[in-house]
Amino acid sequence: MNHGDTPETGRPEIPTRLLVHALVREDGTVDAGELYAVAGLLGMTDQQVRLCVKRLVTEGRFTREGRGRKAVLRAVADATGAVAPDAGHVRHAYRQDHGLAPWDGIWHLFAFAVPESRRTARDALRGTLLHLGAAPVQGGLYVSANPIAEPVEAQARHLGVLDTVTFLTSTDLRMGDTGDPRRLAAAMWPLEEIAARYEQLAAFATACARHLASGPRLSGAERLTLAVELAAEFTRAMEPDPLLPPELLPQPWPGSRARRLAQECWTALRALPAAHGTPTPLPRLFRLYSDAVTPPDGQ
Incomplete structure (x- = not known):
């Protein structure tokens, strides 16, 4: 196959580290020959691969048996995350x-007022909400169309800020004069x-x-x-x-x-x-x- 025949438009750049993780087999090993071959097709140099493997071994994420293309890497822990x-x-x-999975018409809202002295925890809670698909409505108020209260509560408890978080649901969300659910979604996401x-x-x-x-x-x-x-x-x-x-x-x-x-x-x-x-x-x-x-x- 001429690799140039595959689509190029919008193709994300694949980091060498991600490639190594992607080639981990069911037995936890990576064949270095396959790694170098795939890396070459992706436009990576042998030097990139060598440096990446060296870093992963130094970090203790993989062990290495052999050298060069004949080497076998072995994941120390699950590297597929x-x-x-x-x-x-x-x-x-x-x-x-x-x-x-039809929508039940319920909006799930989360309000929090974590003090400045707990900024790290506040940022982590905000990151969790965004990761779970919630959108900011205004300062300290986030909304989701999906029921994500359980993981949000778990993270707030883990961060020690559960007492600053308010959980509520609504079927009548309005922003200004906009109450149509589809228009709200277009405005927030x-x-x-x-x-x-x-x-x-x-x-x-x-x-x-x-x-x-x-x-x-x-x-x-x-x-x-x-x-x-x-x-x-x-x-x-x-x-x-x-x-x-x-x-x-x-x-x-x-x-x-x-x-x-x-x-x-x-x-x-x-x-x-x-x-x-x-x-x-x-x-x-x-x-x-x-x-x-x-x-x-x-x-």
Whole structure:
């Protein structure tokens, strides 16, 4: 495969460290030969790879047996967190896509007044709310369309600021003279930016599926390269998505289409026969993503 045939527009830069984590196999090892081959297809230099491996070993994240391309890296702990999707987050997205998670019309609000002396805890609580998809309404007040009170409470308790947080729900949220739920969502979340990321994912997944259907058999390194790129594109689109219910989103919403195309591409990629008829162990990444994007039962 000519790697230049795969889509370039909007492709996120893949850090060398993330690539190493992405190639961890089920037995916790990384084949250095595969690592250098995939890195080369991604435009990384051998020097980049050598320096990255050296840092990971120095940090105690991996051990190394052998040298150069014949080396084997072994993860000291689970190294897939950097590339593994949040399976619960992804599954909820696919449930929404299949109409299995309709909105109940309830807004979940969180107000907090953490003193300046606890600024670190305040910033951590704010970061948790944003990570869970909540949006700021005004200073110290955040809102979510999804029921995230449990993890917010757990984090506030962990930070020792639970007594400063107020939890409430409402079916009658209004900002100024705007009370229409869809208009509120458009005002509080960057929907155009989120949609643009999904358009890039859809473009990459479409080109990837077309290439897999019509191109020659891929080498092992080429197959791994596409898998890493697809995972990176998927994460780039999904991580900032608050997963607003479809009732609050413009329709048609590009996220639904992009996730469907990514699932189809991932299924085709995993089903590829081994190059030259020689099977090689697949990275843990294949199982993690396949598990996460499995459609809901009966769909």
